[in-house]
Amino acid sequence: MNITYVDLPWRGKKYAARSGVRWAHTSDKTPVVSFRAFPFYMATSAAVLEKEGHKVTILDALAHNLSEKEFFYRLGMSKPDFVVAEISTPSYSNDMSLLKDIKQKLGCKVVAVGQHTSALPEEVSKNTFIDHVIVGEYDFTLRDLVSGKTQEKIIRLKELPDINSIPWPARHLFDLSKYNEAFCDNYPNVQFMASRGCPFRCSYCNIFLMFGGRNYRFRDPQDIIDEMKFAMKKYKPKELYFDDDMINGNPKMLQELARLKIEQLPDVPWSAMGHTAITRETLELLKKSGLVAMKFGVESVSPLVLRLLKKGTTIEVINRTLKACKELGIRTHCTYTIGLPGETIESARDTVKFAIKHGDSYQISLTIPFPGTPLYEEALKEGWLKARNWDDYDGICDAILEYPGLDNKGLTEIYEIGQSSTYRKALSSGQYKKYVRMIYQESGVKGLAKLFFIRGPGMVKSVIRSKIKI
DSSP: OEEEEEEOOOTTOSEEEOTTOSSOEEESSOOSSOOOOOOHHHHHHHHHHHHTTOEEEEEETTTTTOOHHHHHHHHHHHOOSEEEEEOOSTTHHHHHHHHHHHHHHHOOEEEEESHHHHHOHHHHHTSTTOOEEEESOOHHHHHHHHTTSOOOSEEEOOSOOOGGGSOOOOGGGSOGGGOOOTTSSSSSEEEEOSEEEOSSOOTTOOGGGGTTSSOEEEOOHHHHHHHHHHHHHHHOOSEEEEOOSOTTSSHHHHHHHHHHHHHHOTTOOEEEEEOSOOOHHHHHHHHHTTEEEEEEEEEOOOHHHHHHHTOSOOHHHHHHHHHHHHHHTOEEEEEEEEOOTTOOHHHHHHHHHHHHHSSSEEEEEEOOOOTTSHHHHHHHHHTOBOOSSGGGOOTTTOOOBOOTTOOHHHHHHHHHHHHHHHHHHHHHHTHHHHHHHHHHHHHHHHHHHIIIIIIHHHHHHHHHHTTSOO
16 A cells, blocks of 8 residues: 655645644744654654555655645656644644645545544544545554554554554655754754653643553663664664653663663763652762753642642742752753643743743743643533634634633733743853854855844744843
């Protein structure tokens, strides 16, 4: 069989991210330095199918900035028997329109996968041009479909496979230069995953839909090291980034990975995404193994919001971890979201102030209650949702949760100041030097010209705006 995985075009957007990211989003600005998460599910599923002897093609319209015309031309040239598309909530209308066109033009089987389809499989399956909907991880369920072992319209993951039975991602099918982790200090870099899932119960998070629950599995540490060695030899990256949902979900396995890296790959710098509930002892070992930076999902500094969120951390733990990282020389990037249940204008201000003061860099979004999450169900029950359609579920546009007594206009203003302050943070922390270097390494003088003359004026305005007291 010929199988083509697609990351569909997203009409009318200068920048968009869907496959491989935890929350799909768009921007009205084109980035000056490439940042795109590697689509691991596509890549591991493709590796499974290749092992079975099928022909696999990857067509990532967003990574390659393809026009709709070019996308359909390339798709037609691949002559697919199956088209597999990851669907996101904010791009749902866009995605259904394109998949309908694919069905009409090519007549191939159309398979929808991803977090949105896992949350609402019945709704997605009502579209007559969708042949199959896969719920959850699709590495092996897609293989069973393509091989004719199942023909169900909605295919559900019956049990989680042994994570060590999942092959390494089929990176050779992708242009890895398009998948850069801008958080890293070095370019180019290659992305990895040491685990799948998260044991915590954050109410807004929809990643658990891919695993059928709050499951966490860590790969065999030696196999991870072997994959790192292979990638270093073949792709020659200057840094490795682990895009796990949380790499420290199994501290003993993570510590073993660090010890093996010290023994076998001592000089390779790496960075990772983790949870703030991590001990100093573990951080010290990770630093010794070559860890240079960590991302943390802080979300809020309000004790009430953190408790209602079920984040599994406290402001004391957050402060302790960020302090330890600073003392150990581990650079930190923190992510925040404002507008969670329990939020007030004052707590949103406190979160932005904390973000500006702590860590080396940060990003901020407005809370989006994705379907399938406890927050979405609560929002429906309480009447908090003011979204008109799925297009509104974009966390960097407008607040779509409206609580009694909370001024959304004021909340959005605080968010915009927080967003603007990320540039000031980059200047004050010296992180701008890294981005300038990365832009030059990737795009040369042309990239620097775009930074200074096209994006520069807007960045200056953002820095000025960020000085507004919140």
